[in-house]
Every structure is written in C-alpha cells, then in structure tokens.
Amino acid sequence: MRILLTNDDGVNASGLKILEKIASRFSDDIWVVAPTEEQSGAGHSLTLTQPVRLRKLGERRFCVTGTPTDSVMMAIAHIMKDNPPDLVLSGVNRGANLGEDVTYSGTVSAAMEGALAGIPSIALSQSYAREGMGDGVPFGAAEAWAEQVLRPLVETLMEPRTLVNVNFPALPADEVKGVRVTQQGLRDYGRLRIVERTDPRGYQYFWFGLGPMLETPSHSTDLEAIADGYVSVTPLHLDLTHGPSLGPLAILYS
Numbered sequence: 001m002r003i004l005l006t007n008d009d010g011v012n013a014s015g016l017k018i019l020e021k022i023a024s025r026f027s028d029d030i031w032v033v034a035p036t037e038e039q040s041g042a043g044h045s046l047t048l049t050q051p052v053r054l055r056k057l058g059e060r061r062f063c064v065t066g067t068p069t070d071s072v073m074m075a076i077a078h079i080m081k082d083n084p085p086d087l088v089l090s091g092v093n094r095g096a097n098l099g100e101d102v103t104y105s106g107t108v109s110a111a112m113e114g115a116l117a118g119i120p121s122i123a124l125s126q127s128y129a130r131e132g133m134g135d136g137v138p139f140g141a142a143e144a145w146a147e148q149v150l151r152p153l154v155e156t157l158m159e160p161r162t163l164v165n166v167n168f169p170a171l172p173a174d175e176v177k178g179v180r181v182t183q184q185g186l187r188d189y190g191r192l193r194i195v196e197r198t199d200p201r202g203y204q205y206f207w208f209g210l211g212p213m214l215e216t217p218s219h220s221t222d223l224e225a226i227a228d229g230y231v232s233v234t235p236l237h238l239d240l241t242h243g244p245s246l247g248p249l250a251i252l253y254s
Contacts (some may be wrong), residue, residue, distance in 0.1 A: 001027040002076070003155075004085035006071045008106025010038045013061040015092035015126065018139045022124075022146040023089055026154060029127065031085065033075035035106075036063040040095075044069055044109035054078075068110035076117050087154065088114030091124035092142045096167050096221045098127075099185040102236060108165055115163040115238060122153060122164045127226055129170040144173030145231050153233075165234040169226045180230040185221030 001025050007016045011034040023030050036055070049064040055063050055072060063079070064113045068090065076084055089111040097105040107123050114121030114160060122148065128137045149166055165184075169176055193209030219225070225232035 001084065001087060002029045002080075002085045003027050003031070003086045004072070004075050004080065004119075005030060006068055006075070006088070006110045007091050007130045008035065008039045008068045008090075009094055010035055010040060011057070011061075013038070013094065014137075014218075015094050015139060015142075017214040018092050018143055019089055019124065021143070022092075022150070023216060025147050026087075026150070027070050031062075031065060031075065031080060033062045033071045033079060034091060035068060035071055036065045037093055039067050040093075041104050042067045042069075042106040042109070043104050043122045044112055046070060046073075069113045072110050072117075074115040076114075076119070085114075085118075085119055087149075088121040089124065090095065090106045090114075090121070091166075092139060092146075092168075093123070093125035094128070094137050095125065097123065097125040098167055098232070099187050102165060102184065108163075108236070109154050111163045111165070112236075112238060113146075118160065119156075120158045122150065122166060124166045124168070125149060126168045127170040133238045137245055138172075139193045140173045141168040141171055141176050141231070145176055145179070149179055149231055149233060159237070163236050163238075165222070165232075165236055167222060167226055167232045167234075169229050170229065171229055175229065176231060177229040178231070180225040180232055182222040182225045182232045184234055184236065185223035187223070212214035248252060 045067050047070050053065040054069050061199050064074050093107040094119045097108050111121035111123040126139050126142045195207040222232040222234045
C-alpha cells in the first residue's frame with residue numbers, strides 16, 4: 001500500500017514525525033509531501049497568485065511553499081502522478097480539529113483534497129490540555145491509539161468523496177477510555193473570545209479564542225467525545241448541499 005503523508009504544521013513538525021511512525025505499521029511505501037512552513041488555519045485554500053516551489057528533501061520526501069491543499073495536489077498530480085497513493089493521512093496535527101474547526105483546518109482540508117481525488121483520506125489531530133505548550137504538546141495518545149483506530153478504516157472501503165476526521169484526547173494513553181464514532185459538533189459562536197493586546201510600539205493586535213461547545217443530550221459529538229476522554233472518529237462528506245432546502249427554494253422560483 002502506498003501512503004501519502006501531509007499536514008498543516010509544516011514538514012519539520014513533531015506530529016508529522018509521529019505520523020511517519022504510525023504509517024510505517026501499515027506500509028514501507030511512504031511518501032511525505034508537506035508545506036515548507038506552518039499553514040495552520042489555511043483551510044482548503046489554494047495558491048493562485050504566486051508561484052509554488054517544490055523542494056526534494058530526500059527519497060520520497062518533499063516540501064512545498066504553499067498550503068496543505070497545494071501539497072496534496074502537487075503530490076497527486078505531479079510527484080506521484082504515475083503511481084498515485086492508495087491512502088492519504090494528514091497530521092498528526094498539534095491541537096484538535098473539532099466541530100467547525102474542520103472548515104478552517106488545513107489538516108482536514110488536506111484530507112478533503114485526497115477525497116476529491118478519489119483516494120481514501122483520514123485526518124488525525126492530537127488535542128492538548130492547556131495553551132502555551134508550544135512544542136511540548138504530548139502525542140502519547142495518538143501514538144498509542146492510532147493503529148487501533150486506523151486499521152479498521154484502512155481495511156474498509158470508504159464511500160466516494162468522504163473522509164474521516166480522527167481526534168485524540170489530551171490524556172495519557174492509558175487513560176483514554178476508548179473510541180467513539182461521532183457527528184460534527186458546534187461551539188457557541190456567540191461566546192467567541194477575542195483577546196486584545198498592545199505590542200511594544202503601542203499598536204493593538206488581537207488573538208482569536210474559541211467559545212464553549214454546545215452539549216447534546218446523547219453526548220454524540222466530536223467535541224463531547226474528546227471532553228469525555230474518548231478518541232473521536234467522525235465521517236465527513238464533501239457535498240455541502242442542504243437537501244431539505246431544495247424543495248422550498250425551488251418553490252420560490254417556480
């Protein structure tokens with residue numbers, strides 16, 4: 001099995017090194033094509049107004065001066081065009097990608113691009129417990145649980161144009177309670193935090209923070225699974241059409 005690895009934290013990120021270890025349990029035909037620099041929050045953006053540069057770092061290892069989407073496109077349509085990957089793994093992201101994060105996340109978007117190309121694709125992210133951890137974020141839960149989570153997915157035929165978003169809780173591996181299949185959650189957007197500060201020259205700048213999650217009676221969302229100490233496995237699809245609205249809208253224009 002040929003596996004393409006990518007991420008949004010950059011080609012030198014600790015989480016990508018973890019992902020290489022994880023992928024090696026499934027195959028020895030592993031390719032890395034990742035952004036040269038961190039691209040967190042890049043979403044599904046594509047570089048169109050400037051050139052994208054490709055650098056070979058080693059055998060089957062490349063970096064791209066662009067977004068995670070650029071990296072996957074470059075891998076599938078150029079580097080590996082004669083022998084495309086059988087699986088795309090994106091991550092392991094430093095920080096969770098839960099709820100509406102999936103619309104902002106370069107990690108998830110890289111898996112989306114693989115899914116668009118018809119390749120089974122999985123995004124993996126490691127939650128962490130507190131802000132300011134930097135490179136000290138522990139990936140123990142991802143390292144210990146990834147094979148157990150991935151193997152059934154790898155051995156199952158995914159529906160076309162779908163991907164799977166996996167998040168590991170911010171717990172030591174032996175404290176993780178198990179795996180929960182979830183739906184995408186939603187945070188309370190009305191309680192978005194915007195932190196205002198002043199730089200040394202006296203100018204304002206801002207940091208965005210996330211609001212609390214909205215709870216469901218069954219605790220069936222990815223946000224709740226992580227908070228409860230489980231690995232969340234969330235199937236996503238690329239068709240954003242809201243089916244129930246088609247009929248009422250058609251009436252408006254009839």
